[in-house]
Every structure is written in structure tokens, then in C-alpha cells.
Amino acid sequence: MGSPAIQLKGVRHTYDEVEVLHGINLTIEHGEVFGFLGHNGAGKTTAINILTTLIKPTAGTAEVCGHDVMSERGEVTRCIGYLPSDVRLYGHMTAAENLEFFAKLSGVSNPRKAVAETLDYLECAELADLRMGSFSTGMRQRIGIAQAVLHRPKVLFLDEPTAGLDPLGVRHLRETILRLNRDLGMTVFMNTHLLSEVAKVCTTIGVLNHGNLVYKDSIAETTRRFPNEASLEDVYALMQSIPS
Amino acid sequence: MITAIAYQQLESLRRQKLFVGLLAVLMVMTALAGLIGWSSHQTILRVYNEALQLLKAEGKPAPPNPFSLKPTLSLLSNMAIYIPLIGALLALVLGHLSLVDDQAEGVGRLIFSRRVSRSSYVLGKMLGAGTTLGFVLIASLAVSAVSLVIANGKVPTTSDFGALMLFYAVSWLYLMLYALIGMVSVLMNHRRAIALLTALGVWLVLTFALPQITSGLRPTESLNPVSSPASTSQAFFKLTAHGRAISISEQYKQASSQILGTTPSEPWTSLAGRVAPIALLVLALGLLTLRLVSQHDYSRGTSNE
Numbered sequence: 001m002g003s004p005a006i007q008l009k010g011v012r013h014t015y016d017e018v019e020v021l022h023g024i025n026l027t028i029e030h031g032e033v034f035g036f037l038g039h040n041g042a043g044k045t046t047a048i049n050i051l052t053t054l055i056k057p058t059a060g061t062a063e064v065c066g067h068d069v070m071s072e073r074g075e076v077t078r079c080i081g082y083l084p085s086d087v088r089l090y091g092h093m094t095a096a097e098n099l100e101f102f103a104k105l106s107g108v109s110n111p112r113k114a115v116a117e118t119l120d121y122l123e124c125a126e127l128a129d130l131r132m133g134s135f136s137t138g139m140r141q142r143i144g145i146a147q148a149v150l151h152r153p154k155v156l157f158l159d160e161p162t163a164g165l166d167p168l169g170v171r172h173l174r175e176t177i178l179r180l181n182r183d184l185g186m187t188v189f190m191n192t193h194l195l196s197e198v199a200k201v202c203t204t205i206g207v208l209n210h211g212n213l214v215y216k217d218s219i220a221e222t223t224r225r226f227p228n229e230a231s232l233e234d235v236y237a238l239m240q241s242i243p244s
Numbered sequence: 245m246i247t248a249i250a251y252q253q254l255e256s257l258r259r260q261k262l263f264v265g266l267l268a269v270l271m272v273m274t275a276l277a278g279l280i281g282w283s284s285h286q287t288i289l290r291v292y293n294e295a296l297q298l299l300k301a302e303g304k305p306a307p308p309n310p311f312s313l314k315p316t317l318s319l320l321s322n323m324a325i326y327i328p329l330i331g332a333l334l335a336l337v338l339g340h341l342s343l344v345d346d347q348a349e350g351v352g353r354l355i356f357s358r359r360v361s362r363s364s365y366v367l368g369k370m371l372g373a374g375t376t377l378g379f380v381l382i383a384s385l386a387v388s389a390v391s392l393v394i395a396n397g398k399v400p401t402t403s404d405f406g407a408l409m410l411f412y413a414v415s416w417l418y419l420m421l422y423a424l425i426g427m428v429s430v431l432m433n434h435r436r437a438i439a440l441l442t443a444l445g446v447w448l449v450l451t452f453a454l455p456q457i458t459s460g461l462r463p464t465e466s467l468n469p470v471s472s473p474a475s476t477s478q479a480f481f482k483l484t485a486h487g488r489a490i491s492i493s494e495q496y497k498q499a500s501s502q503i504l505g506t507t508p509s510e511p512w513t514s515l516a517g518r519v520a521p522i523a524l525l526v527l528a529l530g531l532l533t534l535r536l537v538s539q540h541d542y543s544r545g546t547s548n549e
Binding site: 044045049050053054055074077080082086087088089090091092093097101102104105106107147212 | 245249252255256259260299345349350351353354355357358359360473540541543
């Protein structure tokens, strides 16, 4: 694998004449679990939207698995999985039907088999025949992850995956992310506010402050670099205090 | 990809209570159209038979049976009213439901983070809507055919059946127009309730307001097809009467009446002239839907930074 899993070079994005990303440069290698931290409105979701090909950067280039998100959209979408925050699928259809639909859209050769295998792997086969309209946030999130990994993507994007989950749900999600990274070698890019989880799951972190990437390093190096800070929360607060 | 999207839409609509409810109403109305036709047939026949006996007693010649002068399909004349009323509402809801979850619930984010192009998505949705309407109208056609057999006491001739198929083909085109209005309305409004209300507003204008304005406010014009506009003394309505060609609902009703034989016979070229504006509008709305989907920002879901 010559090219990195994710590479952003001078990426800018403007919404209604307001620039929300100010020329971001970021490289994430294969196999990393990357925690993207930042306050509300920092531009984290915008970065994920660019990397998942949902929006185009105003300037700069973004690549996933060596493919440009603008000119090679087909190749990019083939190698990514995406779980947005507050995931909602078709509520009047069962989990398995929803997943089968997304498996077909992902070009999976045997959608039914892939759905059964994925639900088994994620230990939520009991949800297969239930209509999603009756699901709790935690159940929706588990099926949401299943839809994101059905086609075994190389890079998994998670946008605020812990939002609305209870402590058990957060733990289950953490274990799932670690398994996907360990067993399937997936690179994980995760937007989050939950710093305690970042410390337990991520190998690398990046801090976005008002559209600028103000910090990026491994968790191990971060704790070494900031020996006087008691926790990742303190490091995060320090990073957020840097003027944008 | 296109068929996967269309199939998902069919499966999804099948389970939505609002859609199924409207479908049931349309089927009941179709059966009712046959029942009303049969009832009026029986009443006229009874009056005719009584008149026949009286005329016979007075030694006068018997007039021909009115039903031997009337086309068989005219028994279904009410269908030309029910389709623009119930059928168009059903199609609006179908178009609305086809896109609303993908936009308002943020499912579109997941769809477009996959190898799905905007054009495949739109074609899939249109195929799904067209197929659903096809199934609905085939069911209605079956009910109509059974009603005709019961009312007339005989199987429709090949030519009658061909005309019935033509009526349903024109109805399909007319209903596609409303399905597309439902879709466009979703794409132009961020809130699902406003989108549905906007589509209903367009339906009201096309079904009730426009036929009345172009006919000098004749109250029956919004429901029953009238071959020529009411004579009006006011200059305004004389002017608006020229706009009958753009009154799509009126064009449909005129075309339907011509096919079902409930209005005086006209050349088939006039039928083509009535269907053409509907077909052009369907094409225009199809292209508009494609354009709106291509420009739509699906990254904004239920919650966003």
C-alpha cells in the first residue's frame, strides 16, 4: 500500500461565503484509528463530507486510498464505509431489508449472505427481522455500523458515533471499532467529543480549531509531549486555546 | 443500481399506511364507478321498458334501446373524474414518499456515499414510481373490466378492451405528472410537511382552479368534462378561455371522455393534441427533478455541524 489511507492537501471549504475549512493538510496511514477532535462548528463534519464525496472541496485535494474524491468518486466510494451522526434508515423496513438495499448499492455480489455474515460478526443477528422504526438509538447505531462495513471497506468514517448512546452502548461501540480495526485492518476516521473514548480507542488524534488543524500526533506521543497535563481533556483544552 | 433503487421504493411504499389507504380508496372508487354505471344503466333500462310497454299499448313505434346507441365503456365515465381526484392524490403522496426519507431523514447521505450517481438515483426513483403506478392502474383496470362484465352482462370486445387499455395508459401518464410534482416539491422544500402541502396546493390549482378559470367559473367544469367552454360575457373569462390548452386536468378529462365515448365523437388527432401537453409536462418535470437532485446538498441530514 504505497499511498496513505487518507490525505488532505490544502483543503478549503466555503458555505454561503463563510470559509469553514482553512487549507487543511492531513495524512492518515492505513491501519490507524484516528480521532478527529474539535468544538461544535469546527469543521469536522465538513471534512468527513468531503472525504465521503458528499460535497466538493472549494480548494485543495483530498484523497482516500490514493484516489481523488472529485475525479475518482467511484473508486473512493468503493473503499469507504460511512456512519453519519444520528443515523436513520427506512423505518418501515426491517434491518435486514435496509442492509440488503445498501449491500446492493455497494455492489456486493451476494447481498443476503453479506448481511447475514455482517450481522453475525457484529453480534446483532437478533435485530435482522425487526422494523427499524421501533429501534432505540443504540440499536440504530449497531445497524448503522453494519451498513457501513457490509462491503468490507478499507476506510471507515464515523461522525460522532457515540452521540445519544448510553454507557453500555458506548462500550459496545468501542469494542466494535477495535475489532474492525484489528480483525479486518480497517482504518477508522472518527469525529468525536468523547475524549475518554478517544484515549481508549484511537492511535492518533487531530484537533481542529475554527477550521484549522492545530494538532496531530499519536496518542503515545501526545502523552509524552504533554507530561504536565493530567488527561487528554487538558491537552484538548490547551489545543482549543490556540488562536485560530 | 437503478433497479435496486426502484425495487427498494416498491417495497417501501407497500408498507406505508398512507399509500395503502389511498390505494384502497382508488380501488373502491373504481368499483363504485362500475356500480354507478350499472345502477344508471338499470334505471334507464327500466324506464325504457316501461315506455316501451306504453308505446306498444298505444300502437306507436318503439324507439331503439338507448344502450345500443351508447358505447359500452361509457359506463365507466366516472373514472375520468376519480383519476384526477383520488388517483392524482395517490400519485402525489407516492412522489412525496419516494424522496422524503432520503432528504429529511438523511438516508441520502448514505446512498450518495456509495457508488450511486445522481442520474441513476433519479431514474431509479422514476422507475419505481412508474412501476408502482402501473401496478395500481392494472389493478384498477381489472376491477373496471369485471364491473363492465357485470354491468353489461357480456365480456368487453377486443376494441373495447383496447380503448380501456388506452384510457389507463393516458391515466398512467397523467398520474406520473403528479408523482413528479410530489418529488419536485420535496426537493424544493426542506420540511416534509411543507413539501406535502405545496404539492397539494399545486393539485388544487390544476384540478379545481385552472379548469374553472378557463371555463368562465362554471361550477361543474372542475369535475365533469365539458366539450366547449361556457359562453361568457366578461372579457376576462373570454381571454382565459384561450388557456384551456394549459389546463392539464381538463385536457386529461377531455381525452378520457373521448376514449370512453362519453362525449361526441372527435377525430383521433384531437386526442393526440390533448395528451401531448401532459406528456411534455411529464418530460419537463422529469428533467427538473434530475436537475434538482444533481444540485441538492445531501450532506445535510437530520443533524449537522
